[in-house]
Amino acid sequence: MKTIIHDLEEKEFKKIKFNSEDKVIAAKKCKNHCIGCFNCWTKHPTVCAIQDEYSNIVESLEKSDELVLISKNRYGCIDSNVKRVIERCIGYILPFFTERNGLMHHEKRFNKPITLSIYTYNNKNSEDYTCLEKLTKAIAINLGANKYKTIMSKNLKEINNVYFN
Numbered sequence: 034m035k036t037i038i039h040d041l042e043e044k045e046f047k048k049i050k051f052n053s054e055d056k057v058i059a060a061k062k063c064k065n066h067c068i069g070c071f072n073c074w075t076k077h078p079t080v081c082a083i084q085d086e087y088s089n090i091v092e093s094l095e096k097s098d099e100l101v102l103i104s105k106n107r108y109g110c111i112d113s114n115v116k117r118v119i120e121r122c123i124g125y126i127l128p129f130f131t132e133r134n135g136l137m138h139h140e141k142r143f144n145k146p147i148t149l150s151i152y153t154y155n156n157k158n159s160e161d162y163t164c165l166e167k168l169t170k171a172i173a174i175n176l177g178a179n180k181y182k183t184i185m186s187k188n189l190k191e192i193n194n195v196y197f198n
Contacts (some may be wrong), residue, residue, distance in 0.1 A: 036093045037117070039103035041189070049103070051192055056093040060104075060114035063087050063121070073124030075197040079142070081121055081127025091124040099148040100176070103192065106153040106185065125176060133174055141177035148179040149173040152192045156185040 035055040039046065051057055057058075058146045072082040079091040092102060102119070104111040111159075126139040156162070166183050172174045173181035186192045 034097050035099045035101050036090075036097040037101040037103065038061065039102060040105055040114045041103065045189055048189060056097065057119060058087070058090065058093070060118045063114065063118050065121075066117055067120040067123060071128065074128040079124040081124065083121075087118060087121050090118065090122055094122060094125050094144055094147065094176075095145070097147060097161070100177055100178070102149075102151045104153050106156045106161055106165065109161040110168060111151065111153070111165075119172065122176075133177075136174070138174055138177075143177075146179035147176065149176060149178040150184065151182070152184045152186065152191050152195070154186045154192055156187060161185070 034057040034192040035052070036058065037051060037055055038060050040059045040060045041049065041101070042154045045182065046059070068083065070082050073080060073091065076082075079095070080092070099188055102111060102115055104115045107113070125142060127142045130137050131140045132138075149168060149169065149171075153165060162183070164187050165185065169181050184192070186194055186195065
């Protein structure tokens with residue numbers, strides 16, 4: 034199973050062929066930012082204190098083998114809506130620290146390996162790709178992902194061809 038977080042409009046979303054067992058999350062509908070209350074770490078582990086359709090996103094990640102982000106390229110970064118949903122996933126990790134790759138990171142809450150894949154569209158240049166690769170690696174390390182990849186496409190049609198072939 035995959036958890037797919039995307040910033041696509043409804044019309045664009047219908048063009049992408051997702052698998053029926055995947056958890057698909059429309060980032061544009063997420064209006065609430067993480068408020069930094071840390072209840073997802075301490076009071077109610079893995080459950081966001083903000084009660085909306087995104088409050089159990091960590092449960093989806095826990096069941097997934099892969100986290101897929103589909104986002105418009107924003108100068109080598111992901112769309113702010115997708116980032117807002119990723120921030121709501123903080124309960125996926127623990128509040129304790131450990132050293133990974135010579136840097137301090139939060140400890141993993143789950144021992145199950147997960148893969149991170151970031152697909153962006155509307156890409157313009159190689160500088161964006163360098164920035165996006167660094168971002169993908171940082172998110173992967175923070176989530177404790179065992180593998181990660183960055184795919185940059187010019188448009189959504191290319192993403193569909195790469196994703197499903």
